Amino acid sequence: MAKFVMLGKYTTEAIKGISAERTRKGVGIIENAGGKVISMLALLGDYDLLFVVDFPGVGEAMKASIALNKLSSISFTTYPAVSIDELDSRIA
Numbered sequence: 001m002a003k004f005v006m007l008g009k010y011t012t013e014a015i016k017g018i019s020a021e022r023t024r025k026g027v028g029i030i031e032n033a034g035g036k037v038i039s040m041l042a043l044l045g046d047y048d049l050l051f052v053v054d055f056p057g058v059g060e061a062m063k064a065s066i067a068l069n070k071l072s073s074i075s076f077t078t079y080p081a082v083s084i085d086e087l088d089s090r091i092a
Contacts, residue, residue, distance in 0.1 A: 001036070001054035001055065001056060002054065002055060002056070002057060002058075002061075002080060003038070003052065003053070003054055003080070003081045003082065003083075004052075004053050004054075004055055004061045004078055004079060004080055004081060005050065005051070005052055005053075005078070005079045005081045006049075006050070006051040006052075006053060006061075006065065006068075006076045006077070006078045006079075007047040007049065007050055007076065007077045007078075007079075008047060008048055008049030008050075008051070008068075008074045008075065008076045008077075009046075009047055009048055009049075009074065009075045009076075009077075010048045010049075010074055011073045011074070011075065013073040014072050014073040014074045017072060017073070022071070022072060023040075025071055026068055026071060026072065027040075029064055029067045029068055029071060030051075030053055030064050030068075033055065033060045033061075033063045033064035033067070034055060034056045034060045035053050035054060035055040035056075035060060035061070035064055036053065036054045037051060037052075037053055038052040038053060038054060039051065039052040047077075048074075049074065049076075052081075058080070061078050061080075062078070065078045
């Protein structure tokens, strides 16, 4: 599994729909795409949400990102990520 960081930005419509139920549905979308949520955090600043997620690959991450936007009207920017240890070993 590969790690991905998903940064979310609320729209006015997305804010109206905030609920624990929508969060559960979002986790279900990630899991149905083959992913596993590692962490979900709310932020202050340029982005409103930060998810750290494991996915089998880029295709599954894209599928989940689009499905989450359809569900919630939250715009996600999704990035592949590696640990610093993995970066160090790849560069060495």
